[in-house]
Amino acid sequence: xxxxxxxxxxxxxxxxxxxxxxxxxxxxxxxxxxxxxxxxxxxxxxxxxxxx
Amino acid sequence: xxxxxxxxxxxxxxxxxxxxxxxxxxxxxxxxxxxxxxxxxxxxxxxxxxxxxxxxxxxxxxxxxxxxxxxxxxxxxxxxxxxxxxxxxxxxxxxxxxxxxxxxxxxxxxxxxxxxxxxxxxxxxxxxxxxxxxxxxxxxxxxxxxxxxxxxxxxxxxxxxxxxxxxxxxxxxxxxxxxxxxxxxxxxxxxxxxxxxxxxxxxxxxxxxxxxxxxxxxxxxxxxxxxxxxxxxxxxxxxxxxxxxxxxxxxxxxxxxxxxxxx
Numbered sequence: 001x002x003x004x005x006x007x008x009x010x011x012x013x014x015x016x017x018x019x020x021x022x023x024x025x026x027x028x029x030x031x032x033x034x035x036x037x038x039x040x041x042x043x044x045x046x047x048x049x050x051x052x
Numbered sequence: 053x054x055x056x057x058x059x060x061x062x063x064x065x066x067x068x069x070x071x072x073x074x075x076x077x078x079x080x081x082x083x084x085x086x087x088x089x090x091x092x093x094x095x096x097x098x099x100x101x102x103x104x105x106x107x108x109x110x111x112x113x114x115x116x117x118x119x120x121x122x123x124x125x126x127x128x129x130x131x132x133x134x135x136x137x138x139x140x141x142x143x144x145x146x147x148x149x150x151x152x153x154x155x156x157x158x159x160x161x162x163x164x165x166x167x168x169x170x171x172x173x174x175x176x177x178x179x180x181x182x183x184x185x186x187x188x189x190x191x192x193x194x195x196x197x198x199x200x201x202x203x204x205x206x207x208x209x210x211x212x213x214x215x216x217x218x219x220x221x222x223x224x225x226x227x228x229x230x231x232x233x234x235x236x237x238x239x240x241x242x243x244x245x246x247x248x249x250x251x252x253x254x255x256x257x258x259x260x261x262x263x264x265x266x267x268x269x270x271x272x273x274x275x276x277x278x279x280x281x282x283x284x285x286x287x288x289x290x291x292x293x294x295x296x297x298x299x300x301x302x303x304x305x306x307x308x309x310x311x312x313x314x315x
Contacts, residue, residue, distance in 0.1 A: 012104045013294050022112045022130075026105055032063070033101050039066050040094050046073055047087050 066094060095144075096189060099153050102141035106160045109134040113167055118306055131167045138164060152192070155185040159202055162209075171209040178206040196243070197235035200226065201250045208257035216267060223258045227251065245291050245298040252281045252303050259310045271314055278307050278314075 011032075015025050069090055073083060112130040116122045138160040145153045162177035181202045190196040203226045211219025230236045230251040240247040255277040262270045285300035 010293065012107065015104070016108070016111065022108050025108050029101050029104050029108070033098055035063050036066070036094050036098050036101070039063070039070055040091065040098070042070050043073070043087060043091050043094070046070075047084070047091070050084055050087065 066090065095148055095150060096152075099141055099145060099150060099156075102137065102144060103156060103160060105137040106134050106141065106163075109137055110163060114302070114306075118302070118309055120309075131164065134160070134167070135164045151184075152187045152189055155181045155183075155188045155198065156190075158184070159198070159205075162202070162205060166205065166209055166212070169212075171213045174209040175206060175213070178202045178209065182206075195235075195238065196246070197233075197239055200230060200233070200236055200239075201253075203229075204250065204254045204257070207254070208261060211258065211261040212264070214265075216261070216265060216270075219261065220258060220270070223254050227254045230254070243291070243293055244289050245294045245300075248284050248289075248300065249303060252285055252300075252307070255281045256303070256306050256310065259314065263310070263313055275311065275314055278311055282307050 015028055069086075073087055073090070109130050113127055113134065116127040116130065138157065141153075141160070142157045144150075145157055158177045158181035162174045162181060165171070165174035165177060182199045185191060185198045185202065188196075188198055190198055204223070207219050207222035207226055209219075210222055213219075230240075230247070236247065255274065259274045259278055261267075262274050282304070285303050288297045288299040290297050
């Protein structure tokens with residue numbers, strides 16, 4: 001489903017080329033990490049129920 | 053496509069898959085298999101992004117080092133942030149037993165140790181990184197020979213430890229490897245910017261070591277090597293993977309700065 005490596009590389013290059021300082025770029029990366037962790041939380045909950 | 057949008061779409065796709073899995077609950081083994089696969093992919097994405105934070109801070113260190121008068125406080129803060137970002141990624145990898153990322157974590161710890169001047173530690177980390185890098189997703193998915201990059205870092209750490217002849221010999225050896233080794237040539241063909249950035253990093257770090265260790269007798273050799281490396285990045289190159297044209301501006305600046313210092 002996810003071609004993570006190539007996609008993250010393209011994403012990373014794009015973040016690096018964004019205007020602004022490192023803090024702003026890190027915040028942008030953090031935003032996506034939080035989004036993904038949120039989805040992971042939901043999936044883990046579903047998985048636990050599935051195993052019951 | 054805009055890579056931001058690319059990742060946004062990817063996350064939207066994940067959300068859609070999550071919803072569909074939730075609706076299919078109770079549909080047994082196949083659901084569980086899909087679930088595990090999606091979880092694994094998301095975890096890999098999270099590690100990649102955690103490590104991207106390390107790289108963002110590393111670029112801050114590099115920018116500082118490239119200045120004529122680096123701001124020591126700014127540099128130290130960026131190195132510390134590199135370390136914090138790496139530790140966060142390491143914790144995530146350990147917690148979720150994502151051993152395929154061990155090599156990359158060791159690579160990042162090695163870079164932090166180098167910037168802190170802890171070269172023995174750096175060598176230890178690079179050796180560990182080389183040992184396990186064939187499990188790295190970049191190798192298993194893309195066949196990217198990361199060990200070449202790590203061997204190059206290792207040569208620099210050896211030089212900075214004071215073993216200049218040995219480090220220089222290793223640097224030359226790995227540089228030749230980039231020009232002749234099958235894996236390196238495959239990388240050059242598939243992803244020239246990565247190949248070019250890795251190979252030009254070798255004489256750049258060797259030059260930095262020569263300057264820092266005041267090896268004046270090596271001036272001519274290192275100037276020749278930097279000029280040779282410059283030719284590899286002289287012409288900007290188009291790359292889909294790197295979004296548009298790569299002009300190697302940062303590398304060129306590093307080489308020009310070093311040439312100015314040495315001459």
